Amino acid sequence: MGLYVGSTVINTADVERAIAFWTAALGYIVRSSDATFAVLTDPARRWSNVSLQLSEEPKRGLNRLHLDLYATDREAEVARLEALGATRVPWEYKEGHDHIVMADFDGNEFCVIQSPYTQG
């Protein structure tokens, strides 16, 4: 296949701050960056990139795309992400849910999922 999921691009009001958050959250490194766009990549090159794009558009409602971050220890990762500045989004969870809804400082929602699939 000559086409692949290269990156998920996240709009942000502050590229530098978003770089700091997302590199720490994911253990990614900066592949390229300027004032308006950055590409972060997995140093192990196992997963798709995350890119950050400057945008002054206000957020309206829930995002129509979001990242599902798979965690080997969900509660530990949620706590770690909170320490990095992410917040828990108030949410009406159904019983037996496997995800926690969080948001970065831009308000972009993402979920932390107890790893549903083995890696590899």
Next chain:
Amino acid sequence: MGLYVGSTVINTADVERAIAFWTAALGYIVRSSDATFAVLTDPARRWSNVSLQLSEEPKRGLNRLHLDLYATDREAEVARLEALGATRVPWEYKEGHDHIVMADFDGNEFCVIQSPYTQG
């Protein structure tokens, strides 16, 4: 790192139709699906998953997250995606741009990028 980019979740008004489009677009296979949520995965397990989530929320403005699909032959992939039902989004491109802005049938924008990085 016990946390990784498991999936990018795309809201859709029609999960079945979105499965058909995105599996064909990416060469992904269905890992799990029900009426409201599906997980598509790379059979080579190289890239992050794409998930599809039923949503009746209307789209408002440009999405704040979007996929960048990296292509080894951008024009060929754009033509292939158009044949699958994607459309080109009218866009004011800057000179020397490396991307084409498209949208799936839900109107969710994505970009096709002439592969900026080698795989591996």
